[in-house]
Amino acid sequence: MSERWHMETLTCADLEEVQRRLPTFLKSISQLDAILIHHQFVADIATLKSLFAPDSPQPALLIGQEIGVPLTIAIEGIFVIVEMPIRTARLRHALIGLLAPTDNDDDSSAETMVPARDIRGMRVLVAEDNPVNQLVIENILRSIGCHVKAVSDGAQALDLVSANRAAWDVLLMDCEMPVMDGYEATRRIRDLEQVRGTTRLPIVGLSAHASDDYVGRARAAGMDEYLSKPVTRDQVLQTLIRLQVPSRKHD
Structure with a gap:
């Protein structure tokens, strides 16, 4: 060969x-x-x-x-x-x-190639309390050229978004976490956006549950997309493409 x-x-x-x-x-x-x-x-x-x-x-x-x-x-x-x-x-x-x-x-x-350039450089915040799941998601995102920061609960994600909304293009949020779950964190982020008049942050819910009840709860909290775990590289890639968040140039 x-x-x-x-x-x-x-x-x-x-x-x-x-x-x-x-x-x-x-x-x-x-x-x-x-x-x-x-x-x-x-x-x-x-x-x-x-x-x-x-x-x-x-x-x-x-x-x-x-x-x-x-x-x-x-x-x-x-x-x-x-x-x-x-x-x-x-x-x-x-x-x-x-x-x-x-x-x-x-x-x-699509599963083997690097995605189009509008996905590369995307700044993704991940809120996931399970260390193994966190590593899997981080590696998936890095493999498609995203910049990633991971935290272990919704409160930490809320603090980072509140401190600097412009630093993030997408938030991948586990729905069930200690301290503050993804539903509550998403509701508070949406409230902040209303009060401050900031651009809506795309939020993707992550959960081990795939039933309509859980999807509906995520949507009601203000999540834009929903993925059931374990997630695949192709699922993450296609979700980011659907969200159509342009990358930004960083120093």
């Missing part, structure tokens, strides 16, 4: 082999464009990135992940998850999405 695509590749079994062989490989090429890593080695990503000079272009990151196995480590930067077993077409779409993205991505590759 690499020969057919005219690529030069280096295949290693573990981090130690990478550290041993990568310097020689880098001398034989002009630039390393991409890294494909198995999800079992995501803990080594920081060490892997440290092998490159700070001022050199950082290679695109693809993570091979088995269906149903969540990432449990927060990963900084933009990356693409490629479902395993990896198929040729799927890998090709993922590489094109990272190395030559366009605003006209084919819908058939």
